[in-house]
Amino acid sequence: MKYTLAFYLRIAFQNLIVHKGRMILALLGILFAVMSLVAFGNISNGLKKQIDSEIGKFGKNLIILRSGYMRFTGRGAMPFGDSKSLKLETVQRIGESVPGIVQIAPFYDVSYPARYEEKTVTAGVVGTTEAMFQIRNLDLLMGTYFTEDDNVNGRKKAVVGYKVFENLFQQENPIGKYILVYRVPTEVIGVLKEKGTDLAGQDQDLQVYVPLTSIMRRYSNVDFIKGAYIQIQDKIPLTDMKQILQSFIRTIRNMKPEQKDDFSVFTMEDIVKTQEQGIRLVSILTVIASIVSFLIGGLGIFAIMLLSISERKLEIGIRRVVGSKKRDIILQFLTESVVVALMGGALGILVGFIITVFVSYFGNVPFSLYLENIVVSLLISTLVGILAGIYPAVQGTKYEPVAVLYG
Known part of the structure; x- marks a missing residue:
């Protein structure tokens, strides 16, 4: 018997509706990972545009002399020390x-x-x-x-x-x-x-x-x-x-x-370098947090799919009896795991977009969409769904139809 992608998707969504509580828990890790990547990608892109704009506002070939010691932070050049010299x-x-x-x-x-x-x-x-x-x-x-x-x-x-x-x-x-x-x-x-x-x-x-x-x-x-x-x-x-x-x-x-x-001499580029270093550091931490979240999300999908397969032995047995091949069973459960991962990714993009709008409006950061992060997030979500679903899907093919139906 030959099945279409539409058939696999229909069965996948039916199962998601029946077990929506556990599926929501499974996709939370993916949601958080994608949300972090998308939101920070957009915000950091906006900050870089803001920095470029501010350099233009300050004028060209500019050097700043300041009394006391200047400490360069992510917020710019902050004066410390003697200010009367x-x-x-x-x-x-x-x-x-x-x-x-x-x-x-x-x-x-x-x-x-x-x-x-x-x-x-x-x-x-x-x-x-x-x-x-x-x-x-x-x-x-x-x-x-x-x-x-x-x-x-x-x-x-x-x-x-x-x-x-x-x-x-x-x-x-x-x-x-x-x-x-x-x-x-x-x-x-x-x-x-x-x-x-x-x-x-x-x-x-x-x-x-x-x-x-x-x-x-x-x-x-x-x-x-x-x-x-x-x-x-x-x-x-x-x-x-x-x-x-x-x-x-x-x-x-x-x-x-x-x-x-007891004085400081610096340029706008000195301030920019410090701010860009801060952005890079936060970017690295965001990527690490996203990787951990993807792993947690993948393990969640893995566990839910194993549980789902053990509960659907009868369904697997019936489909095998009516002509479904092992490949069909594998594709069905892979489709379900990928759908869960992509739903988490899509919701993560939505939440990341909302965070971007919020920060742009209240944080005075130019609004920017970093499309590369969105595409990469969806690709990683798909890969996590496939990797998390392979083992459970293969396990589903090991049930013998006769043993399941008459066991």
Whole structure:
């Protein structure tokens, strides 16, 4: 007797419906494995796109000088150690003396409340020079940037990020209005276009930019800065310029060879490498967890199929009597084990997709579908179903029809 694939599938689904409880348990391992692969594949792909996008937002040939020690983590460059050692004069000497620098923007940043009428928002207040807007590709939505003259005279003017504008003014024209930045009345002269979060997870739209001299004299009353953004010429390798800057700073500060740097010089690529290492580590752990889950799922299917065969000896005997060959019995039970595995895989893809949407929406990660992981997951699910079903299927052919029917 010759059977079609449709016949095998019909019998398989009938058996799944009868024993749906045990089949659900059998496919859970496959579900978790595929869910992990699909969800992480999609999310990591989205993160890589986000990293590429952020590098473009920061501008080309950019080196960052920061006071204190910087620890590179999956969240970006995090400052540690002394934050009062870097002086404005040091950065000015770098700009005057180091060849190959296009422009340099020193900065001092701090978190302060910004208030307009009854509305308040906590923002990152960045004191800097007009060069910052060009180096960081900070484009205006309306108004103007502050000027070198504003910096020289320490004027209380501000260019605000889009979310600061949105939260405080709610589409009201802010140009010429005054906000209180840490109790200091400050005139809003410009609003920046939306920028999003940077590689460290900081919201660039929740920032207020003011002249550097203003924040040092009027807002924070400090005699040091936090760092500088340095744009260099295209022809100079970033790694070479990093070494030049480190040597120059140590020299002008008369640091001894045994003294450790109390400043950090790094590039966006340094941050990206750290984040990519974090993604790779999580990827390896995800693959290991998925392999374990596939093994557990395969063992579950194996055990369920053995139990199913022992319960269906009569069915096997009858089919053998009416003409079914051993090959037909093997194909039937292989079909059932593969169907269970593929159902687990399909549900895993669905759950992985839901997790991807959730993380994309709430985690501010670009939505991305990594189709390669989806295809690989289905292929592995099929292979697990075949391997888990071979032995039970062969065992099913060992029942003698006469012994089963009259035993």
